[in-house]
Amino acid sequence: MNETAAFNILPSDLSLRWQLVASCLGIFLSVWIAQVFLSPDILADFPKVGNGGVSARRKQFASGAAWSLYLEGYQLVSFFAISATQILTGNQIKKGNDYFRIATTAPAETIVISSKYLGELKKLPDDILSSTEAIAEASSAKPLYQSQTRNSGTTTHSESVADSCIKLNPVISIEVHESMELELPQTGEWSSVNIYEKLLRIVAMVSGRVFVGPELCRNEQYIDAAINYTNDLMTASHVVAMIPQWMRPVVAPFIPFVKRVHQRVREASYFLGPVVAARLESAKTINAEKPDDMLQWLIDNQEKGDGIKDAEELAKMQLGVSFAAIHTTTLVTTNAFYSLAAMPELIPMLREDVRQALAASDGEFTNLSMQNMKKLDSFLKECLRFHPLSAASFQRKIIKPFTLSNGHYMPSGVFLEVPAAGIAFDHEIFEDPHTFDALRFYKLRQSKDKESSGAKVAEVVASSQFVGVGATSLTFGYGRHACPGRFFAVNEIKMIMAVALLEYEVKNPDGITGRYENKWHGALSVPDASKTIMFRKIAS
């Protein structure tokens, strides 16, 4: 081909290509417009909360209205079960009174459903209703972090921690005492303490005693990782959420916040590596006594060939457990301290409860003595009810469509939640729900059943312990994926509060009346981390 011919062919070839690209784009655009604007609204028969279309409602949710939207929606939802005949005839079911839809920051809309359906929902397998997908997608970080936050390993090892709670109580109680001594003022003078900051460290050390063992639980590198991995991961998730979904796999790895998360994993593997090596070395000694903690269980599994393969995987596993454990436990305990400081009149009664329980076990934190702290248990349970960490619980994604027992079709691709905060303040469920009654659950436990307790719902009596989960008690979730670490968390929180009651005085700073208000971030309600309360050591 000569030069002139080439010159003539090129433009027409290009214009052909451009025509092709333009028609492809046109088709793509029309399909997209048809999908977005013309496809039927699959949630049309679910009443919505908020005003306008999905993005307008999402904006309202993200700009501080989330809790009021959930509570507004709860007005539409009835908690009480309808009889089988009513379900069959369908006459009594007004459309919408069992669910509402809300646009959260998750990529698809969420159906908030009455907790009366929890019984049937919990039976659905994960490939229909998925908890992992809901968390990964709602946090916008699916492609990057799924393996680092929630995986079967994290759950299995959290369950092992829970199973080992009883035998580990003595070591946990030593770590509680010592870490509180390290972090809280040791003088008889009143001192101002940012208890949230202190609890992050105390909880990291106490949990670390069980997760990574005595060599590392007070190591500053470990404490920093245990506390800040969660912050880094959440920040990275928020940043990734701003990138269009299809660009995330390509762009996200180059974002500094995302790189920081991967750096955290590497750092954790650096400080875990030598400890693992030392333990393997000392295991060669005949009759060597092995430490009893999660790190050792992981090493033992690795040796059997069915466990974690390398230091990086081990680090991810440890950070995953810290992610699930440290901030949640700290937030619940901070809520309890803020309530205690605002209601110092409760202190003598709770202190006596702890004293009596410990007296029966020679001052040891045994499983029995922990169970016998029934008034403390009730106070903590009331803190959970009065300050739910989230307006919603039982976050799931519908992977495959299904039909509820009332005949309602639940489409795939959307999220599902239960209105935890609405339930916590429903006067049909809890008597005088807007009053903080420290002994509410103690009184329920003292009575044997619904009739003698005067409770309005039998289920409230059944789940009246701090650790209990149920349709009226949703802070630890519900069903197959309910928090496996709650037995450990509850023991840890009880021990921290018991030691605080026995060894310290706590009050609000002068001039502060009432309890510090919580802060709302989307569906979450968290104690204000900037506040301080007063502590002084009781002379022993």
Ligand code: HEM
């Ligand atoms: C007061 C502290 C805690 C609170 C409020 C809390 C709350 C929760 C909630 C709401 C869920 C989701 C449950 C559901 O969707 O049904 C969950 C899951 C989980 N939690 Fe906790 N948690 C706490 C402490 C812990 C601790 C200490 C550990 C580890 C030792 C832990 C490990 C886990 C794991 C592994 C899951 C995922 C379970 C699964 O998907 O099957 N949590 N937690």
